């Protein structure tokens with residue numbers, strides 16, 4: 008019995024394509040880091056050029072803000088050119104065919120690959136690393152807050168660490184699920200061979216490392232202490248690290264927008280035959296809705312930061328204290344950043360609903376209502392921003408409408424809960440790690456949702472705003488809603504991506520551990536906030552010592568759980584048992600092809616004939632694979648393509664794209 | 666088919682009663698020192714009562730799922746193929762909409778009207794924030810940098826502004842908060858009820874609640890509530906000291 012339970016089941020034979028790539032020896036990586044190295048070298052050259060140019064024109068020192076901006080832009084261009092932009096884009100400008108990285112070894116993860124699966128993994132690994140760095144910052148803060156008084160870091164450094172932690176984590180939450188799994192899974196779920204604009208996709212990813220470097224490099228210029236929100240006028244008058252924050256986040260906006268365009272166009276134009284909108288897997292719907300939102304609002308944050316930057320370096324006075332327009336900053340900022348919380352959690356909704364159907368073996372409950380809810384949230388989320396400004400001093404008559412709209416958004420969000428409950432209802436629940444994580448997610452998001460009501464109501468928000476109640480609330484929604492989904496997705500698609508199975512016992516242990524520790528960390532903070540502890544402080548009155556000591560202790564236990572996660576992922580990716588194409592016996596397209604999928608995803612053309620989650624429906628089929636038409640000319644395989652490209656030494660692992 | 670409605674309903678009732686009991690039994694909120702605090706706390710408690718059944722419902726399903734709907738193995742039989750249920754969906758939409766409308770009205774608009782609706786005040790105290798201290802100016806023009814003294818049972822309007830970056834004027838014991846923004850004068854109202862000071866309750870303090878730089882954490886000032894008569898005497902003597 009136990010044997011049966013643990014051995015991954017083969018999928019319903021007739022639909023599975025199991026290519027035998029697994030038996031081939033692994034190709035060896037040849038000079039895998041040369042692209043990244045070239046990028047770094049060109050970035051340094053770019054930086055030096057920018058500095059020289061700016062100083063030649065206007066004098067000053069390399070740490071002057073205007074010089075930093077010019078140098079950043081030049082370094083960014085150098086980096087992009089170096090990692091593969093020259094081949095992927097530059098060659099085209101001189102009339103040659105562009106080339107991209109097709110290194111068959113693991114070296115491809117360090118090059119300008121246009122394979123959406125490679126890019127998905129690049130995003131995933133990069134962002135998990137950022138998550139861990141942000142987590143370290145959190146540990147430092149919790150240690151400082153373990154007792155009142157100034158301990159390991161002084162008050163200003165604490166503000167800088169809060170700001171760094173916040174912005175790194177926001178980046179992870181915005182780009183995590185969408186970057187990693189939106190890229191990896193969406194094209195396969197729609198039956199496409201790749202994204203609509205593969206080179207743009209690669210470009211978007213390679214813009215991400217500069218974001219991390221820019222943010223983490225800010226301490227060299229005094230760091231930024233205005234929080235992740237960077238409210239003006241503080242962000243106009245603080246230290247120069249703020250400039251790097253601004254540049255990095257504008258770059259990050261570009262990552263978001265380029266990624267969003269790709270997902271939107273891919274889902275609209277590249278769906279397989281028969282894959283109507285009503286048959287689209289819910290995760291793809293989530294990624295699509297989120298992308299619409301990200302595409303629409305991201306420029307507002309960038310715009311606000313451009314204004315801040317101009318105030319700092321060219322002497323404009325958009326937000327100067329004297330003119331009293333700093334509320335303008337908040338309006339523009341929240342016009343992005345409220346929708347941003349939905350950019351963080353809608354992909355999470357998608358992941359959780361997707362895997363719940365699989366592990367409950369039931370159709371997704373109220374599929375159409377969920378899709379309507381996604382789109383409703385997208386629409387409503389752009390008209391509720393000022394609920395973050397109930398105490399800002401904006402005109403009183405604005406309070407009412409924003410409260411109504413905010414409460415209205417709880418209706419579509421409620422549908423997600425209904426669908427989750429309805430799908431679980433009397434299901435055949437198979438408690439593997441992803442489902443355990445989904446239960447943790449449901450519990451956390453429930454608390455996040457309920458506490459959100461207190462912040463949507465003006466009377467209570469006036470007291471709670473900017474306290475630890477808010478800190479606890481948004482950790483419940485962002486960590487509980489987005490990061491838990493990211494972790495659940497990592498387990499759910501792990502066998503697909505690596506072809507191997509993670510360790511189930513350790514996975515379940517991690518899921519329970521992280522859920523319990525997370526709740527122990529943040530529950531006491533609701534109390535602290537209600538009782539008068541404000542946020543973004545490195546010191547606090549003795550009255551809150553008990554709750555904080557408890558939270559700090561739990562936070563360390565929470566932090567430790569990630570060691571287990573990382574170990575499980577790394578070890579299993581290399582040593583885990585083979586997973587087979589469909590260990591969960593799921594139905595969407597990605598589970599009908601081999602694990603890991605072949606280079607262009609589908610050996611035969613997929614044809615969709617039914618709904619994706621018709622579990623329990625007699626004779627239902629989501630998709631089958633069409634045998635190739637014998638009259639048609641054979642499609643070239645990957646080997647053929649790379650054999651054509653042998654012109655230059657540079658191109659040993661490059662593929663031409665048209 | 667197993668009947669799940671009954672046990673889930675029982676669990677739901679159980680959790681609801683338990684949570685409502687907890688809300689009634691324990692007071693998580695700090696002491697109230699002003700009428701506004703009563704309004705806010707009332708809203709807090711009402712929302713807790715309203716949230717309890719919602720939370721209980723999801724918890725009930727989760728609990729029963731863990732108890733009764735487990736099955737093992739990838740090859741287990743499928744669950745029932747229910748894709749939709751019009752009645753459930755409609756009921757859900759109606760109930761959630763009704764709840765949303767309810768909370769918009771009460772405590773939403775009702776609370777808003779009670780806290781910010783009435784513009785009249787017995788005294789006006791000006792509050793000026795700067796990196797990183799507070800300055801209060803009393804009706805007779807006297808100023809203080811180290812203590813805010815307010816009369817009890819009098820409605821006071823605070824005219825708040827900043828000379829540099831944004832700050833936020835928050836007195837946790839009164840549950841009022843309004844940002845201090847340079848170039849703007851924002852207003853908050855509070856009617857203190859009984860006399861006391863920071864030694865009685867740590868929440869009788871002005872606490873800056875908007876990140877304003879290095880000294881943000883320590884940007885606090887004690888608040889002392891005295892009788893109306895003492896208040897007037899206090900501001901008189903404050904003036905003489907100058």
Ligand code: HEM
Pocket residue numbers: 142145146148149169170172173174176177179180233234235236478482485486490528541542543544562565566
């Ligand atoms: C290991 C778990 C974590 C702990 C112990 C933790 C702890 C903290 C603490 C102590 C603060 C400062 C709160 C304040 O004073 O305002 C904070 C802020 C914040 N955290 Fe976390 N955090 C954790 C994980 C995360 C994650 C995973 C995310 C998002 C994905 C996140 C997002 C944020 C944000 C956006 C802020 C606000 C920063 C700001 O005020 O500018 N945190 N966190």
Ligand SMILES: [Cu+2]
Pocket residue numbers: 344345346348391392394395
């Ligand atoms: Cu919001």
Ligand SMILES: [Cu+2]
Pocket residue numbers: 831832833873874875876877878880881882884
């Ligand atoms: Cu402050």
